[in-house]
Amino acid sequence: MILKTSSDQEIIEYLYCAERDVREVVKITDQYPELTIEQAYELQDGLLAHRAKKNHTKQIGLKLGLTSKAKQEMMGVKEAIYGYLHADMLAYEWEPVKRSELIHPKAEPEIAFFLDQDLQGENVTEEDVLNATKYVAPALEIIDSRYKDFRFTLVDVVADNCSSSKFIIGSQWASPKDLDLGNVGMVMTKNGRVEQTGSSAAVLGHPATAIAWAAKQLAARGRGFTKGDVVLSGAMSEAISFESGDTIIAQFAELGSVLLSCE
Numbered sequence: 431m432i433l434k435t436s437s438d439q440e441i442i443e444y445l446y447c448a449e450r451d452v453r454e455v456v457k458i459t460d461q462y463p464e465l466t467i468e469q470a471y472e473l474q475d476g477l478l479a480h481r482a483k484k485n486h487t488k489q490i491g492l493k494l495g496l497t498s499k500a501k502q503e504m505m506g507v508k509e510a511i512y513g514y515l516h517a518d519m520l521a522y523e524w525e526p527v528k529r530s531e532l533i534h535p536k537a538e539p540e541i542a543f544f545l546d547q548d549l550q551g552e553n554v555t556e557e558d559v560l561n562a563t564k565y566v567a568p569a570l571e572i573i574d575s576r577y578k579d580f581r582f583t584l585v586d587v588v589a590d591n592c593s594s595s596k597f598i599i600g601s602q603w604a605s606p607k608d609l610d611l612g613n614v615g616m617v618m619t620k621n622g623r624v625e626q627t628g629s630s631a632a633v634l635g636h637p638a639t640a641i642a643w644a645a646k647q648l649a650a651r652g653r654g655f656t657k658g659d660v661v662l663s664g665a666m667s668e669a670i671s672f673e674s675g676d677t678i679i680a681q682f683a684e685l686g687s688v689l690l691s692c693e
C-alpha cells in the first residue's frame with residue numbers, strides 16, 4: 431500500500447474510527463467522488479494495516495462479497511468484491527455478540543473454506559480450489575457497514591473492507607469432496623421463524639467458482655490465498671438484520687448448522 435496523499439490517511443482514520451466508536455458515517459464518495467475501485471482496494475489495505483496495529487490483531491483469511499446475482503443486481507454491478515478477515519473478527523456460537531458493539535448488524539449464511547495449500551495464480555480453477563481445501567464448514571458472517579443506512583457504492587464498500595465485522599463457524603466440518611458443494615440447501619431462522627432459504631448455487635453457481643474468481647483478482651495484484659487461510663465464499667441469501675435478544679440459526683444440508691445469538 432502506497433499512501434499517496436493525506437486524504438488517504440484521513441479516509442482510513444475516518445473508517446477505522448467509525449468501527450471503533452460504533453457509529454455510522456457518511457459514505458466517502460460523497461466527498462471523494464473521483465475515487466476508483468483500484469484506489470478503494472488500496473484504501474482497504476491501508477485500513478486493514480491500521481486496524482491490525484490498533485487492535486493488535488492479524489489477518490487470518492478473506493471474505494468474498496456480492497457473489498450472488500441478486501445482490502449484484504441490487505447494487506447495479508457485475509463484479510464480486512473481496513476483503514480480509516482479522517483474528518479479532520472471529521466470534522463463537524457459545525458467546526453472544528454484543529449489540530452495543532455493532533452499528534446496524536446483519537447476518538449472512540455462507541460456506542467457509544479452510545485451505546491447507548497456497549492457491550495462487552491467474553489460472554486457478556474450481557478444481558484447484560477444491561484440491562486446496564481441507565474442510566468446508568457452515569458459517570454466519572456478520573456484516574456491519576460503517577456507512578449510514580447501509581448505503582454505498584462499490585468503491586465505498588471495498589474501502590470499508592466489504593462491511594466485514596465478525597464471523598462464526600459451525601462445528602461440523604467436512605471434506606469438500608464428500609458433498610455436492612454446488613447445491614447445498616440452506617434455511618436461516620430468526621427466533622425460530624424462517625427468514626431466508628437459499629442454495630450455495632446462488633454463490634456464482636458454485637462457491638469454488640467464487641474463490642477461483644477471487645484468486646484471479648488477487649493474482650492481478652501479485653497476491654493469492656495462502657495455506658491456513660479461512661475463506662468466506664459469499665452470502666447464499668439476503669442478509670437479515672438482528673437486535674439484542676435475537677437468535678439466528680443457519681441450517682445447511684449435510685453441513686449441520688451454525689448459531690448466532692445477540693445480547
Ligand code: OOG
Pocket residue numbers: 494495496497498501538571573575587592593663664665
Ligand atoms: C457488502 C458485503 C456483502 C456478501 O457476502 O455478499 C457480503 C454489503 O452488502 O454490505 O459480504
